[in-house]
Each structure stands twice: as C-alpha cells, then as structure tokens.
Amino acid sequence: xxxxxxxxxxxxxxxxxxxxxxxxxxxxxxxxxxxxxxxxxxxxxxxxxxxxxxxxxxxxxxxxxxxxxxxxxxxxxxxxxxxxxxxxxxxxxxxxxxxxxxxxxxxxxxxxxxxxxxxxxxxxxxxxxxxxxxxxxxxxxxxxxxxxxxxxxxxxxxxxxxxxxxxxxxxxxxxxxxxxxxxxxxxxxxxxxxxxxxxxxxxxxxxxxxxxxxxxxxxxxxxxxxxxxxxxxxxxxxxxxxxxxxxxxxxxxxxxxxxxxxxxxxxxxxxxxxxxxxxxxxxxxxxxxxxxxxxxxxxxxxxxxxxxxxxxxxxxxxxxxxxxxxxxxxxxxxxxxxxxxxxxxxxxxxxxxxxxxxxxxxxxxxxxxxxxxxxxxxxxxxxxxx
Amino acid sequence: xxxxxxxxxxxxxxxxxxxxxxxxxxxxxxxxxxxxxxxxxxxxxxxxxxxxxxxxxxxxxxxxxxxxxxxxxxxxxxxxxxxxxxxxxxxxxxxxxxxxxxxxxxxxxxxxxxxxxxxxxxxxxxxxxxxxxxxxxxxxxxxxxxxxxxxxxxxxxxxxxxxxxxxxxxxxxxxxxxxxxxxxxxxxxxxxxxxxxxxxxxxxxxxxxxxxxxxxxxxxxxxxxxxxxxxxxxxxxxxxxxxxxxxxxxxxxxxxxxxxxxxxxxxxxxxxxxxxxxxxxxxxxxxxxxxxxxxxxxxxxxxxxxxxxxxxxxxxxxxxxxxxxxxxxxxxxxxxxxxxxxxxxxxxxxxxxxxxxxxxxxxxxxxxxxxxxxxxxxxxxxxxxxxxxxxxxxxxxxxxxxxxxxx
Numbered sequence: 001x002x003x004x005x006x007x008x009x010x011x012x013x014x015x016x017x018x019x020x021x022x023x024x025x026x027x028x029x030x031x032x033x034x035x036x037x038x039x040x041x042x043x044x045x046x047x048x049x050x051x052x053x054x055x056x057x058x059x060x061x062x063x064x065x066x067x068x069x070x071x072x073x074x075x076x077x078x079x080x081x082x083x084x085x086x087x088x089x090x091x092x093x094x095x096x097x098x099x100x101x102x103x104x105x106x107x108x109x110x111x112x113x114x115x116x117x118x119x120x121x122x123x124x125x126x127x128x129x130x131x132x133x134x135x136x137x138x139x140x141x142x143x144x145x146x147x148x149x150x151x152x153x154x155x156x157x158x159x160x161x162x163x164x165x166x167x168x169x170x171x172x173x174x175x176x177x178x179x180x181x182x183x184x185x186x187x188x189x190x191x192x193x194x195x196x197x198x199x200x201x202x203x204x205x206x207x208x209x210x211x212x213x214x215x216x217x218x219x220x221x222x223x224x225x226x227x228x229x230x231x232x233x234x235x236x237x238x239x240x241x242x243x244x245x246x247x248x249x250x251x252x253x254x255x256x257x258x259x260x261x262x263x264x265x266x267x268x269x270x271x272x273x274x275x276x277x278x279x280x281x282x283x284x285x286x287x288x289x290x291x292x293x294x295x296x297x298x299x300x301x302x303x304x305x306x307x308x309x310x311x312x313x314x315x316x317x318x319x320x321x322x323x324x325x326x327x328x329x330x331x332x333x334x335x336x337x338x339x340x341x342x343x344x345x346x347x348x349x350x351x352x353x354x355x356x357x358x359x360x361x362x363x364x365x366x367x368x369x370x371x372x373x374x375x376x377x378x379x380x381x382x383x384x385x386x
Numbered sequence: 387x388x389x390x391x392x393x394x395x396x397x398x399x400x401x402x403x404x405x406x407x408x409x410x411x412x413x414x415x416x417x418x419x420x421x422x423x424x425x426x427x428x429x430x431x432x433x434x435x436x437x438x439x440x441x442x443x444x445x446x447x448x449x450x451x452x453x454x455x456x457x458x459x460x461x462x463x464x465x466x467x468x469x470x471x472x473x474x475x476x477x478x479x480x481x482x483x484x485x486x487x488x489x490x491x492x493x494x495x496x497x498x499x500x501x502x503x504x505x506x507x508x509x510x511x512x513x514x515x516x517x518x519x520x521x522x523x524x525x526x527x528x529x530x531x532x533x534x535x536x537x538x539x540x541x542x543x544x545x546x547x548x549x550x551x552x553x554x555x556x557x558x559x560x561x562x563x564x565x566x567x568x569x570x571x572x573x574x575x576x577x578x579x580x581x582x583x584x585x586x587x588x589x590x591x592x593x594x595x596x597x598x599x600x601x602x603x604x605x606x607x608x609x610x611x612x613x614x615x616x617x618x619x620x621x622x623x624x625x626x627x628x629x630x631x632x633x634x635x636x637x638x639x640x641x642x643x644x645x646x647x648x649x650x651x652x653x654x655x656x657x658x659x660x661x662x663x664x665x666x667x668x669x670x671x672x673x674x675x676x677x678x679x680x681x682x683x684x685x686x687x688x689x690x691x692x693x694x695x696x697x698x699x700x701x702x703x704x705x706x707x708x709x710x711x712x713x714x715x716x717x718x719x720x721x722x723x724x725x726x727x728x729x730x731x732x733x734x735x736x737x738x739x740x741x742x743x744x745x746x747x748x749x750x751x752x753x754x755x756x757x758x759x760x761x762x763x764x765x766x767x768x769x770x771x772x773x774x775x776x777x778x779x780x781x782x783x784x785x786x787x788x789x790x791x792x793x
Binding site for chain 2: 001002004067246249258261262265269270273278281282284285288291300302307354355358360362
C-alpha cells in the first residue's frame with residue numbers, strides 16, 4: 001500500500017502551481033465580469049505538456065495516468081485557472097486509444113480537442129443522454145449514420161475555440177465516438193455566471209465524422225474521466241476557499257477574540273476540511289479504479305464528482321460567511337469561488353446525476369471494494385472508551 | 387499510487403492466510419444456527435485469542451521480547467483483513483492488546499511488563515480501560531477519582547463509566563487524581579487495577595437498545611500497592627496520552643470495521659422496488675455511500691502515511707465523525723424507505739440495533755464537538771477558546787465551578 005505522491009508527481013504538481021501562478025487568474029476572473037478579456041492559458045498548458053498528459057508515449061504524449069492529470073486539475077481549480085483541460089483530456093484519451101491521425105498534434109497542443117460526451121446508461125435508464133439547454137429532461141445523444149453526425153449538445157465545456165471535437169453518438173443504438181472538425185460544427189459560445197469557463201452549445205447538422213476504433217467501454221470511461229477531472233478541479237478550489245477563510249478567522253477579532261476561536265466558526269471550518277478531505281480521498285479511489293479497478297471506475301468517479309461538488313458549494317458559502325459582509329462584495333475573491341461552485345455543480349450532467357449514479361451502481365449490485373482488500377481493519381472500534 | 391502488497395507483504399499475507407486456513411475450524415462460531423450459547427462466548431473467544439497469539443496473529447506490532455512479532459502497522463492490517471476474509475472472530479481483547487498493552491510497553495516497569503503482557507496477549511487476563519467518569523469525558527483531565535497515599539500504597543475512591551469488558555476483565559488501567567492541589571493535568575497518576583480487588587463493583591450500563599455494552603465501575607476505598615503505578619506518580623496525563631494515541635489509530639482504521647459498508651444499506655433499499663426507483667431515496671443513498679466510500683480511502687491514506695513512519699494526528703477523528711453520521715443517515719433512510727418494519731428488534735434485522743446504537747457512538751472516543759475543537763486547533767491552526775481552568779489548582783477549580791453553578 002503506497003498512496004504517497006512519487007517524486008515525479010510532486011514535480012508535476014509543483015510545476016503546475018508555478019506555471020499557473022504566473023498569471024493573475026483569480027483577479028482576471030473579476031476583470032472578465034467587468035468586461036475584460038479572459039487570459040489565454042492554453043499556451044501555458046502546451047508549454048507544460050499538459051495537452052498530452054493522457055496520450056501514450058508512442059503517440060507523442062506523456063503517457064501519464066488519470067491521477068496525474070487530477071493533480072494538475074487541482075492546481076487549476078485552486079487558482080480558478082480556465083485552462084481548457086476538462087474538455088481536452090477525455091477527448092485526447094479516446095483519440096489516443098484509436099491512434100487517430102490527429103493525436104500527435106492533439107498531444108502537442110497545436111490542436112485543441114473538446115469532448116462532447118454523453119452520460120452512459122444506468123440501472124434505470126438504458127439510453128445515452130446529453131445536457132439540454134434548460135430543464136431537467138435530458139436529451140438524446142447525437143446519431144451517426146456511418147458518415148455524418150446529427151444532434152445537439154448544450155453546455156459543452158471548452159467547446160468554443162476548440163479545433164476538433166470527439167463526439168459520443170449512437171449508431172443503430174450502439175455508442176460510437178466520432179471525430180468532427182470544429183469547422184463542420186456550429187458552436188454558440190455562451191457565458192454563464194462563472195467567468196473562467198468557456199462553454200458552448202454544439203449543433204451538428206449532417207456534420208462529416210469519422211468513427212474512432214475504440215471499445216464501447218472506453219466511451220463510457222471517457223464520461224467518468226470528465227467527472228473525475230471536474231472533481232479534482234473542485235477539490236483544488238475547496239482548498240483555496242479553506243485557506244482564505246482560515247487566514248481571516250485568525251486575524252479578524254470580535255469581542256476581544258480572534259473569530260476562529262469561536263466554536264461556531266471553528267466547527268464550520270472543520271466541516272470544510274472534512275468534506276474536502278473526503279472528496280480528496282475519493283480522487284485516490286477514482287485514480288486507483290481508472291488504473292487498476294475498471295469495474296469500480298463508474299462509482300468511484302461519480303462519488304468523487306458528487307463529494308467534490310458538494311464540498312465546493314459548502315466551502316464557498318462558508319468562506320463568504322466567515323468573512324462576513326465583506327465576503328459578499330464585488331472586490332473580494334470569495335464570490336469568484338462561489339460563482340465557480342454554482343456553475344460547476346450543473347455541468348457535465350450535474351452533480352445530482354453523479355450522486356444518482358453512485359446509488360444506481362450500488363443498487364445494481366456492483367459491490368465496491370471487490371478488487372480492493374476487504375476492510376481496512378476489523379479491529380472493532382465499537383469497543384472504545386468514549 | 388499502489389494499493390497492492392509489496393512482495394514481502396504478499397508473502398506475509400500468504401503466511402497469515404495459510405495459518406487461518408489450517409486453524410479456522412477451531413474458531414468460535416458467533417452467528418447462525420451453530421452459534422455458541424451466550425455464556426460460552428467469552429471463554430471460547432479467550433481460547434481463540436490464545437490460538438491467534440500462538441500463531442503470531444495477536445499483538446503483531448508488539449516487540450518480540452514481550453511476545454509480539456515486532457512488525458509494522460501494515461502487517462497488523464493484513465492480519466485484520468485476512469481474519470475478516472476467513473470469516474472468523476479476531477482477538478477478544480482489542481482494547482488491551484491494541485491500546486493498554488502498548489501503554490504498558492511504553493511506560494511500565496520491567497516487572498510490570500513481564501508480569502502482565504504475556505497473559506494479556508494470550509487472552510488469559512482480559513483488560514479494561516478506566517478513564518472516563520460521569521463528570522469527565524471529553525474533558526478527561528477533570529476526573530475526580532481520588533487516590534490517597536496509604537502506607538506503601540494508595541487508596542482509590544470514585545466512579546468510572548463507559549468501561550467496555552469490565553464485567554469479565556481481570557485488570558484495568560485506571561487514571562486517578564493523586565494531587566488535587568496542582569492544576570488538573572498535573573495531579574494525575576495511572577495505576578493497574580486488579581478487578582477482583584476489594585471495593586471494586588462492576589455494574590452493566592444498559593443503553594437505548596436495552597443491551598449493556600458498557601459498564602459502570604465503582605471504587606470504594608480500593609487498596610493498591612505502589613508497584614501498580616504505571617509511569618511516574620503525577621505523570622498520569624502523559625501516560626493517558628499514549629493510550630489515546632493508540633486509540634486514535636484503532637478508531638481511524640476501525641471505521642471500516644464498524645461494518646457500515648454502503649452495499650449493506652443499498653441491499654436493504656434494493657429489496658423494495660419502489661424505494662430503489664425513488665429519486666429522493668437515491669440521492670440520499672448516493673450521498674451516504676459517497677461518504678462511506680471516502681472513509682475507506684481515507685483509511686488507506688492513513689495507512690500509507692503510517693507506513694512512511696508518520697503518526698496519525700487528530701484528523702483521524704474526521705473518519706469517525708463521517709462514519710457515525712453517515713451510519714445515522716443510512717439507518718434513517720432505510721427506515722424511511724421500508725417503514726416501521728425497519729425498526730423490528732430481532733437478530734434478522736440489524737437496522738433497529740444500529741438506530742439505537744449510533745446516537746451514543748457520536749460521543750464515543752470524544753464527542754463530535756470536542757473532536758471538531760481539537761481538529762480546528764491542531765490541524766487548521768485556529769486559536770483556542772479562552773479557558774478558565776488553566777493554571778488553577780484542581781481543588782480550587784471544583785469550588786469555582788460549584789460557585790458558578792450556584793449563581
């Protein structure tokens with residue numbers, strides 16, 4: 001058992017922190033809301049080699065694992081850096097598996113990919129579904145007839161400006177992943193609430209597409225890769241909120257005491273820690289399952305997504321509360337993390353769908369832990385002196 | 387990131403597995419139609435603990451000179467996993483072997499180690515932990531059991547509570563106040579208490595479920611010799627902290643062992659086709675399962691840190707908070723989904739028992755509130771609340787508290 005970060009992973013994480021630290025991303029988020037332009041962080045990603053994180057060595061990538069990519073996403077989340085990896089990485093993994101002609105350019109970052117994914121069937125619903133423009137009803141995944149793809153998918157993360165799309169579509173009711181040139185698709189860029197995200201409604205009307213030679217199980221996995229990456233990004237933002245709130249709780253005094261000495265504040269911040277650490281533990285679960293426990297990857301990534309989304313909402317709200325009124329003002333950073341929390345929870349199928357998927361996997365009888373050692377310990381903790 | 391055994395660990399696991407395979411027929415049966423009668427359970431489990439000890443499966447982390455194997459926490463976990471896999475009970479005296487024995491190893495005299503550790507390890511003498519009192523739980527240093535110097539020994543008077551296994555324990559490790567005229571943490575001393583000493587009375591403490599899982603222990607002028615002091619007179623707090631550190635390890639890993647695994651609750655929900663399709667039920671189940679799955683990987687993280695030689699800090703308490711609250715929410719969910727039948731109190735239905743058991747567990751090993759205080763201060767670095775008991779002799783403190791209560 002060894003869950004310690006390797007030297008390479010520590011280097012990757014620190015390098016990400018360093019690279020993203022060179023742009024004032026949090027301040028930029030506010031400036032965008034005030035009418036400024038988004039900083040373009042794609043060159044940073046390319047220079048750091050993140051565009052090829054999930055692409056194998058032989059296809060020109062770094063050949064790293066999902067857990068490594070999650071380390072980078074945590075750093076991006078910590079600084080609200082709108083680096084377009086959430087859309088790019090799941091797409092790049094599918095292109096890599098099929099050794100598609102574009103893969104080396106995608107790995108190098110000279111082509112930016114975006115994943116137009118679909119939620120795989122669950123225990124109650126046999127269909128592949130996509131996000132719609134509004135409402136709780138989910139849409140049908142696009143269809144592929146062997147040469148062109150038709151359909152529309154809303155709120156596609158990182159779609160605007162992408163060069164190539166990897167679209168999950170149905171061909172005779174079977175899932176396929178197809179490649180569509182961005183010039184053959186119509187992308188309506190939309191802005192919602194969180195200024196750091198690039199979102200688009202993607203419409204495909206008889207768009208020429210080539211099918212990727214990948215196992216349907218990989219198409220399913222790509223959805224959960226997206227869930228795990230978003231979870232990691234949220235965990236980074238939780239840590240940023242927590243550090244901000246703790247710092248303030250130590251220096252702000254009321255009634256002659258630092259406010260962090262009051263249980264009401266202290267217990268709330270410990271709850272942020274508890275939720276954040278739980279979500280972080282589930283990142284390990286997702287990373288492990290992706291590499292070694294494929295049967296558990298759906299539940300692991302969904303659990304991570306669910307926990308991290310909830311943790312970020314809680315942390316963002318607690319951060320505002322601890323700061324008092326000032327935490328809810330335009331000049332403060334806390335609202336920017338709050339905006340991130342609110343939009344993120346509703347993307348990629350929504351956190352609720354991930355929570356439901358956790359339940360669905362269990363109700364369908366997919367006992368987690370089957371591949372992992374049973375029970376960390378059976379030493380009964382019920383026998384402790386209170 | 388690797389959840390797998392190293393080759394050495396795999397070899398050790400195989401060794402443990404073979405031993406269990408060979409001996410598991412000798413293990414006591416605690417459940418099902420062949421289960422032992424109630425009065426046969428404790429003797430059978432003591433005998434089984436002896437077997438495990440002889441096989442090197444009890445006290446594996448103890449030094450060899452005291453009958454242990456001198457192994458690390460990973461090997462201890464491997465043993466626990468293999469015992470669970472074999473479907474046999476573990477050792478009876480988890481508290482003695484897991485917490486009190488290590489305390490004696492750290493603080494006891496050579497005479498104490500050679501006299502007590504062997505019989506403890508082999509289950510010949512079961513131990514109990516006599517720390518908490520009716521008026522001192524989370525604020526443990528506020529205990530009132532007095533030990534007065536008496537020619538060549540001490541006389542103890544007071545009351546302890548929440549004492550697991552006291553009804554059949556041979557010895558207890560007891561924290562008592564030997565000096566009330568110094569601040570409360572300074573006047574404490576740890577003793578070994580023979581449970582058959584004159585003046586010791588054990589009484590079962592029934593809880594919500596109706597079962598007595600704990601005891602109250604009354605001490606009426608109990609005479610103890612000087613050689614029963616563990617550590618130095620006046621250093622009882624330091625000795626107690628050692629025990630509590632081992633308790634933390636036990637709790638950190640124990641959450642999983644409490645049996646609150648998500649599949650168990652999902653199976654109950656799945657038994658009702660309407661509940662298992664209900665959106666609200668599924669959301670609640672998803673959240674509960676997520677928390678319990680997180681605890682599993684938190685324990686792996688802790689194990690990995692232990693293996694690197696790090697000692698778990700107070701953050702281990704977060705797993706307890708998560709497990710207990712998720713367990714409570716899960717019992718609530720099952721009862722909401724299945725109705726009053728989920729509260730049926732018989733052996734077939736575990737949910738009624740857990741519904742009763744969990745509210746008390748919230749306060750076990752430190753209340754949730756005190757754990758959050760400690761974690762906030764020691765992990766997050768938040769300032770402590772002002773205290774009124776710092777530097778005040780215990781005798782005056784009691785008087786002040788009484789005065790304040792009378793106002």
